Amino acid sequence: MTSAEQPETQTDTWTTVRVTLVESAEDEAGMRLDADRLEGLAALIADREGVGGVESRDPFTFVEGPDFVAVERPELVVYTTPEAREAVLGDITRIASMLAMAIAVAAEDHVGDAWRDAWKRHYRTLRFAPEGAPERPTFMTRPSWIAREPDDPEAELVLDPGRAFGTGLHESTRACLQLLVNLAAVPSWQPRRVLDLGCGSGILGLSALRLRPDLGGLQLTDHDPEAVDTSRENAALNGLGEDARVVAQVLDLLTEDADDAPGSDPRADFVFANIRPRVLIPAAARITRMVEPGGLLVLSGILDEEAERVRAAYPELEERGRLHDNDWTALLLARAGGPGGA
Incomplete structure (x- = not known):
């Protein structure tokens, strides 16, 4: 939602x-x-x-x-x-x-x-456990008016209704968070920088920072200036507003000059793109370039029947996993040139 x-x-x-x-x-x-x-x-x-x-x-x-x-x-x-x-x-x-x-x-x-x-009536606490250990949640998101419970995981993100997409309630966001929690349970997965494309509320990038507090940097980008402002507000709500590692900026993946200066785009070894295929497909080459060699890319916002068309737009990347939530699919892809994570 x-x-x-x-x-x-x-x-x-x-x-x-x-x-x-x-x-x-x-x-x-x-x-x-x-x-x-x-x-x-x-x-x-x-x-x-x-x-x-x-x-x-x-x-x-x-x-x-x-x-x-x-x-x-x-x-x-x-x-x-x-x-x-x-x-x-x-x-x-x-x-x-x-x-x-x-x-x-x-x-x-x-x-x-x-x-x-x-x-408020549509918001609730969401708890995420690594695949294979459903009884041991390691991360949660909640609105501020719902209190923590004694057994809740230490790592959490607090999100209140704002002006941008991303509360964790939508299947596409849940799938991204589940993939993130699965990766965070693997000790060898140690990303240096995270890039959240189409960040909306900032939920995905900020969650990555919560689960990997030793990250070297987090970049939150969206084509909508209001979403960028909202992601900054949510960073502040979670005590990250003054963290120099967190940068939020406007970035339109479909701008006509996108290919003129490819070196100017941000890059990271872990990239989220929870965006609809009408952006994921035409911007595929640009998004691929933003993934560092050996890095991982999570593509979401994809209905099941759209998944193969989106996958075909990223031929340079190896598929490492696929997660379904109701009618929605998230893809985990890896770029060659390094360990690439889990």
Whole structure:
């Protein structure tokens, strides 16, 4: 799920668009299929201009936090602004039509600070354990309003609702974090620098620093200046705001002059790119160059049916692993020229 900018005063206005299927299944198996279809729609809506966030609700998911909303049928709630309302409604209708989905939409404007509580009900603590040792979590993410528990792992990242994608709740982010935790459990994996492309909230890069506090450097990049600002705020929230090793900057992977000065791009021996294939594929050569010889690259934000097309765009890299989470795939690739990690 994406996150969204929060109003700062009681007079702020915001808009929700509720999306449901015109014909919804009555049985549990059918409703789970409906929820999967809506999740696919949510993934395409989430990065449209004017969309601050998309919340998926279904009868089978219960989360921690105040104001949890139980529903009888799967649905989406799209968060936007009154100014962007009509454009977002048009995008939702158009994308649903492309997917041959008959939907009903209902938009409502709101005034006040209830936005914060609306997001709180969707946030929860996530604990990650290395593959093969599910009973021993080594890392966790949590919002600040949920307290730690006695047996929680020492390594954690605190993230509150912000203005950029990345809370750990979305499958693509979870898959990246799971791969990271798996690698961190291998003593021989000792990356020097980490690069987080399309960093959003900064969750992936900052988590790497939490799990490998001896990192020599962390670079957080995104094409959206707001995401870069949010990643800096989250670094500060976790006591890393004054850490000279952490650098956040705007970087557009699809700029036309990307190939003119390839040496100017950042490089690291561990690179995250949790971005949709419409960027991962055309920017493949550039992203490959950013991986140091012997380094590892995690590609995510990929639906299962898109995985082979994305993999084919990185022929110079060796596949070291593949992780699935619901309908999403993350790829672990290695560049020749060094040990490359685990």
